[in-house]
Amino acid sequence: MISDKMRPLVENNSAIRAMFEEGKKLAALYGRENVYDFSLGNPNVPAPLAVNKAILDILNEEESTLVHGYMSNAGYEDVRDAIAHSLNRRFGTGFRLENILMTVGAASGMNVIFKTILNPGDEVVVFAPYFMEYGSYVRNYDGVLSVVPPDTKTFQPDLKEFELRITNKTKAVIINSPNNPSGVIYSSETLESIARIMKEKEKEYGKSIVLISDEPYRELAYDGAKVPYVTPFYHNTIVCYSYSKSLSLPGERIGYLVIPDEMDDFQELSAAASIANRVLGCVNAPSLMQRVIMRCVDEQVDLESYNRNRELLYGHLTEYGFECIKPEGAFYLFVKTPVDDKEFCQFCKEHRVLMVPGSSFACPSYVRIAYCVSYDQILRSLPVFEKIAVAYGLGGKKEENR
Amino acid sequence: MISDKMRPLVENNSAIRAMFEEGKKLAALYGRENVYDFSLGNPNVPAPLAVNKAILDILNEEESTLVHGYMSNAGYEDVRDAIAHSLNRRFGTGFRLENILMTVGAASGMNVIFKTILNPGDEVVVFAPYFMEYGSYVRNYDGVLSVVPPDTKTFQPDLKEFELRITNKTKAVIINSPNNPSGVIYSSETLESIARIMKEKEKEYGKSIVLISDEPYRELAYDGAKVPYVTPFYHNTIVCYSYSKSLSLPGERIGYLVIPDEMDDFQELSAAASIANRVLGCVNAPSLMQRVIMRCVDEQVDLESYNRNRELLYGHLTEYGFECIKPEGAFYLFVKTPVDDKEFCQFCKEHRVLMVPGSSFACPSYVRIAYCVSYDQILRSLPVFEKIAVAYGLGGKKEENR
Incomplete structure (x- = not known):
């Protein structure tokens, strides 16, 4: 069967x-x-208590048909705008609502990306140790995972091995910092090196290679450790975010993609991602939780x-x-x-x-x-x-x- | 790109x-x-007012980590049990929680089905007029849509044309009653005929053919019109349900699949569907809305x-x-x-x-x-x-x- x-x-x-x-x-x-x-x-x-308070306030203040209704497949404009502004305040970025696509969590966001960009046989590079579901997401669209072996001394990416694994079939690279399972954070220097290598390879092969930054753990950094924002390092970066951990809402399936203006073919790419979100059956990210995020955008x-x-x-x-x-x-x-x-x-x-x-x-x-x-x-x-x-x-x- | x-x-x-x-x-x-x-x-x-009341009660009565947390990919056991019992009360069926898989709406439910059963080149029969997104869902898994032309006199399925379109490549048939866009309801006689034809074809080709009943409009029937429940007519039926219309929650993305015990390879099929729900990135249906459904299972x-x-x-x-x-x-x-x-x-x-x-x-x-x-x-x-x-x-x- x-x-x-x-x-x-x-x-x-x-x-x-x-x-x-x-x-x-x-x-x-x-x-x-x-x-x-x-x-x-x-x-x-x-x-956070603010989440349940936001739900109560929304039910009191907003129309049922707005709160529980359809909106554009990319999400409510006001929610996307609030997220863009929050990112801009925190990381000095220049995002607009058009750069934000609300998703059914990060896992769905990654499926949206791969549905949008992968042709059969395209390779996606990951660094071991990595969240094994990446393999399923990539294979859903007949892509092929290419694994950079772990550096078990530091659990930082092995950049020499990375360079070897980018071929003319490479369509994307996934990074995940803070990392599941190792807990390491990639420094600015590491991100600079990854970006430099990818830019060189883009030039060498004359094609776009997407850096996917899977960031469900962004807010979970200890002892004041900084988690550098990735988009300023590399033009073809898509950020895949989830509120599962930052707001303890894993069951609610709420997150977003950041697709920056400077990406190659931005207009077509963001239109396609929004359609992918629909045809994969998500249609849109859960509506009430979107509205909660708008009110809790800086909570943690x-x-x-x-x-x-x-x-x-x-x-x-x-x-x-x-x-x-x-x-x-x-x-x-x-x-x-x-x-x-x-x-x-x-x-x-x-x-x-x-x-x-x-x-x-x-x-x-x-x-x-x-x-x-x-x-x-x-x-x-x-x-x-x-x-x-x-x-x-x-x-x-x-x-x-x- | x-x-x-x-x-x-x-x-x-x-x-x-x-x-x-x-x-x-x-x-x-x-x-x-x-x-x-x-x-x-x-x-x-x-x-219905009961929905917002249920949300308030849940936030008062249930733990945050339960309400917003991960559960089994198929959904909370108590929610699935409540749905199974509600169906049994209303339609005389004999479902258990194991027959219910909570999904991110019906659109996602259909993607889960097609991901689970379609091999490239498999054909899926639909009756025109049909919701055009079916085509995208089927093509996501390299299936091929086979369209039964409309009978514009009655907008009931043209059974002669239907019979002609079932081939040895047919893996599934989609019906949608009450119908989007025509508003017609399929009678018991119609369902019996569809079932008879499909059983004959299953025997002829020696293979399982799945009847997918897409039912987001089940509750919306006027003048006391009856919408017969489909699973008793045909053993290989999967019901694809959504609360988008019955509870006016289209943005919340909450629905379920019914996968009955009598389906061929039931154990493997339901395990696979649950995994498909996860690897497509939904992971699980939105948690708070699942818990709302449990309290509103007979609302409308x-x-x-x-x-x-x-x-x-x-x-x-x-x-x-x-x-x-x-x-x-x-x-x-x-x-x-x-x-x-x-x-x-x-x-x-x-x-x-x-x-x-x-x-x-x-x-x-x-x-x-x-x-x-x-x-x-x-x-x-x-x-x-x-x-x-x-x-x-x-x-x-x-x-x-x-």
């Missing part, structure tokens, strides 16, 4: 989602408090909750002997595994600790631990992590300190 | 959406009250408003001499044009009356008039329609009565 393209997807379903479903089963079996589910990037921090979740989790988990795991770079952003630890990552995940699952193997991010021998969970869950999980460390003979700093 | 597949879509953008944008321009130019926009199926009847908009519009417009247009079958459901009149339909639409636009040519529904020489507008707009438009009738020498009943 199902299509040939769906077959491998069904056979090899998302490890993240499989873990999520597994977590629900285990919680039903052993009680939620006895399962340490670090599998899914599902924020535990509630949406309580970052300190995530930061406390980060410090607690990073501090203890490294103390137990696990190896891990300290994440500057997002809400994941990407930890080296003492054995094969799938075997390690299986062992941890037997201790009711759920996380996602690095293989799922094209970076085996690591494991992703999502710390967007309650502080209490982390506290309760620590003895289990210590037991796991001991079982693998990690010993770590504790040993050294003796 | 844009892909080869997007090029024709940009060059030949939706006539409906083009009219919608045109209407906004004309309204800005001449004032909203001087533009008679009948182009878009955007409900003018507000959502004020149908009498549409019925008054229907009677007023149908009565006067036929009086002016326009030919049109009386719609039993939905909120469109499908009117015969005295000249070429595009020429007619252009002429009407000069009188600031906006509607969509029948060519856009593979049924030229007709025009679709969406009467989901204020009663007042219809009242004000009547003299203009009369003027148009006179200009084309229609005369009609008025003449006869003299």
